[in-house]
Amino acid sequence: MKPGLAKRDYYEILGVDRDADADQVKKAYRRLAVQHHPDKNPGDKSAEEKFKEATEAYEILKDDEKRRTYDQFGHAGLSGAGAGPGAYGGANGFDLSDALRAFMRDFGGGGGAFDEMFGATGRGRGHAGPSGGADLKVRLKLSLEEIASGTEKKLRIKHLVHCTECAGSGQTKGSKKTACLQCGGVGEVRQVTRSIFGQFVNISSCPRCHGAGEIVEKPCVQCRGDGRIEGSSTISVKIPAGVSAGNYISVSGAGHAGPRGGPSGDAIVLIEETPHESFERHGDDILYALPISFSQAALGDSVIVPTLNGSVKLTVPAGTQSGKLLRLRGKGITHLRGFGSGDQLVQVIVWTPTGLTSDEKALLDKFGKLHGGQPPKADRSFFEKLRSTFKG
Template identity: 40%
Template sequence: MADHYEVLGVSRDATTDEIKKAYRRLARQLHPDVNPGADASERFKLVTHAYDVLSDPDQRARYDMVGDQPFGGAGGTGGFGGFSDIFETFFGAAGGGGRGGRPRSRRERGQDALVRVTLELGDVVFGAHREIEVDTAVLCETCSGSCCQPGTTPVTCDICHGTGHVQRQVRSLLGNVVTTQPCNICQGYGTTIPYPCATCQGQGRVRARRTVSLDIPAGVETGLRLQLPGSGEVGPAGGPNGDLYIEVTVSPHEIFSRDGDDLLATLEVSMPDAILGTTTTIESLDGSVELELRPGVQAGDVLTIKGRGITPLRGTQRGDLRVGVHVVTPTRLDHRDRALIEEFAKRTRAPGPRLAEFHQGLFAKLRDRFRNG
């Protein structure tokens, strides 16, 4: 077996830069495109193989240790001190000795993409359609994912002959051992691209903005992610697209809030209307609704309007609109109004203030009912 240092024409204490310069000089002389002779082709393979070993610090250290002698390297350490390193080299890091495997495919699946969308509460009630701009990787129109300039094709690697791997034989304590590693020339693909596409730089894809049509179903909520399979980035060399995920955020509404599939709202009622009762019209998210207040309605009472809530994400029957009553007590009275209220208090003989059951809030009883029901 030819000595790698002699093949490159460098000394054993040559630096990494000296090894690289020697390889470039020889590669320019011996490359098949420049020197088509059979002898030059064989020498080019030897030079490339020698450079692959000596340019990698770990491989160079192992080569120096083993060399062409069965029990030691050029440093003369000898003995059995390096046996574990040798064993690991041939049976661990080499990945199973002489196994070759198939060359890598340039076509890979693209990455998934995430886009955040902000919705109004009305979009949650009825669902919505959106046209979303996505900055992502798309197929290169010049090469259609081939990675090559139009009119050219990938060329079989003349080092690994299309296998994507190279075999290296080294003498060791165990005899001649053949290891298999990815080819450094073609990066394990088995082919090289002499003329990469100028548009995508040989990637088969480019960055661009594209529009994605999205139908958002009713019933979504903040934090929910919708998945669009195959709408993410196109893969290298025109590989299959990844997925697109849409993360939803629902903006707060001035009037309505959400409780499961129900909508909650507060209705301010004057004291006379609360006492005498009345009929009023309120604006829900999908039109006007007539609401009747019975005489003597109390603060905290909840009026239910069926079917004016949210359509569930996996269902068809809408929730309800629940309106909590808030009685507004007047804070400014003239003498006549005050006299009327005092007269009313005397006639009704209303009891004075007293402690009562603790009230947690306008919708406390309603939410407790949901938890227990």
């Protein structure tokens, strides 16, 4: 959410009435979340935004206290002091990993939206037991050539992996476990904060047992009972054609391992675009500048121009003006969604000869006298033509 941009109404986002009950809110959210989930829409920025937006709305409307505050004070009430870190109303909204976690918490595993999306072979996240590992953000620079037709990349990532000594359990072989006294074996602690907006309950992982609910007598020496050690892996990431900087692809289970055998988080691969030597990207179109000589422009010529996948022949018609855009259809970037590709636009730049010999000067002088034509004035239509070429 950009600062200054009006936030959409939470009820409108979920498409429910203001008096919708908890069940209707949950159903509406579930439907939207499954539809826009990033794992189902890799690299789709607008789906990601919709997923985050819906999750934020759901987080507020499913909570009676927050919903009352929102009904009374709107968005301002939630971003106000005292709403606390769990209230998601802040100026920054919340980020993707918050949204993914919220979704997994209520719908992950054990049949439900998760299985619906991926078949019954889910990662088993969101179940009760040891908490999951954190997501890992990785940046990936891609060339325009790679973006144009899609690619597959192998990435070496450093992350926490399950301990090799104890296989992630965190305990030395034969060690006993006792229930954690701080959380009574539940693994969670509840903290109640009061503010002028009412009472908020924050549930967090127990700091003593880190969510496991039990304490190990003899912790593993290698991982000091955490069940994880630093490691690295190579992951393979499929990148669809047409991605842009800021898109991301999540690789399930490639993030940090969870403590004491807990499920791993995801690797979130953020796409970056390396600027190209000779091409400029405009959406899915590619702009290329082609210098030609004055005689080529006047008489016309056939030239070879590079594209993102190999060179092609281009006809420069006789009488081509400097600045003219010639279109190579379908030679741009493959559309991320739907079929087809953008175009390559070749902008012709007529090069004025310099360092003329006396013979050449004499010839041009003769031509000037013979032709005698004056260039027309550049009027509005010249610029309008330029602009319309870009719109395709």
